[in-house]
Amino acid sequence: MTYRRPVTTSPLPRHPKIEIDVDADLARELLVQQHPDLADLPLHGRVFGWDNLTWRLGEDLALRFPVREASSTLIEREQRWLPVLAERLPVPVPRPVHDGRPGLGYPWTWSVVPWLPGAPVAATPVAGRTAWATELADALAALHRPASPDAPTNPYRGVPLADRYPVMVERLTPAVPHADALREALDAGLAAPRWDGAAVWVHGDPHPGNLVSRDGHLAGLLDFGDLCAGDPASDLATAWMTFDAAGRAAFVERTQAVQAWDDATWVRARAWAASYVPVLLAHPEEYPLMAAVGRHCAAQLARG
Structure with a gap:
């Protein structure tokens, strides 16, 4: 299966630098492929930042996807160093609980992280x-x-x-x-x-x-x-x-x-x-x- 860009009736979200969107279907398919134990949780509350988009997954987790090549390695930095630094910090941080790999045509590393309420x-x-x-x-x-x-x-x-x-x-x-x-x-x-x-x-x-x-x-x-x-x-x-x-x-x-x-x-x-x-x-x-x-x-x- 290959990655599908949204059709013209569903344009890319308004975002000045976005190169790849991750809709609910693609996010779900990546979960099925790589983390099937999480694949039945509801996806909701998608938000875009400058470099990444976030899908909330169930009540306690979130999916974090890069949306442009220039920032695609930043997730890898979080995966490498947040497990080291989180222990010393007196405030919750989104330490990755699962790593995601490129797949289904999506080209970059992504993460499953805790959802921090507030x-x-x-x-x-x-x-x-x-x-x-x-x-x-x-x-x-x-x-x-x-x-x-x-x-x-x-x-x-x-x-x-x-x-x-x-x-x-x-x-x-x-x-x-x-x-x-x-x-x-x-x-x-x-x-x-x-x-x-x-x-x-x-x-x-x-x-x-x-x-x-x-x-x-x-x-x-x-x-x-x-x-x-x-x-x-x-x-x-x-x-x-x-x-x-x-x-x-x-x-x-x-x-x-x-x-x-x-x-x-x-x-x-x-x-x-x-x-x-x-x-x-x-x-x-x-x-x-x-x-x-x-x-x-x-x-x-x-x-x-």
Whole structure:
């Protein structure tokens, strides 16, 4: 049997980069082929991210499929390293419970992961996030430990700002809100001393779309596809993406109590936050929640 693209009456989902869709039929057929013990569970609640789509499987599991070749190896990174890192983290993460192989014409590795109940933080009121700001600080502090010598690298996260600065500045067009303040943050980060410590584990993308909250607590840290070793500043940018002033103060205070990063690390973190704004705003119709995160982050940075 070969993979079938959706017919013209059922077009590909609205997604700027999608190359391959995984409809319910294909997901079910892959389960029958590779994990038949799960094949009778209901499939529901399909959602798309930038690199992957997720089908909820029953009540407690989910299927995670890459949708484009450029990101197809990120799932393999999660399969390799989340079993190692999950044990040290004080918050649930989608550690794969089964690996999926290419099959039926679908060309990439995929995963069966736990479903983490709760609300995507990007869809929750910002003021309510202060309640668990210290929990996110603890989770990232637990992650930001010296990385293994064979840890993956990532040209887009954890690297010196100088490596990304030309692209970051180019994206700050006049259409980006608070562009002048964002440029000031980028320039300050570039001028700050570079990270000179041991490379630590970096999540790579702890924005509010990859956080789950429930009953006033942080209930999940998702999407470790950008996991790498490097400078923790690119993760600490979540202070501006996720929180208001009160939440950010709680997050920073707790982080400093545990990690005591130097001032330069926070200057670089602020620069990384500025760099994410135009990316978050790039596709407002396809990703309205991410666009809202981008506007919030820009406003927080503009306030100083």
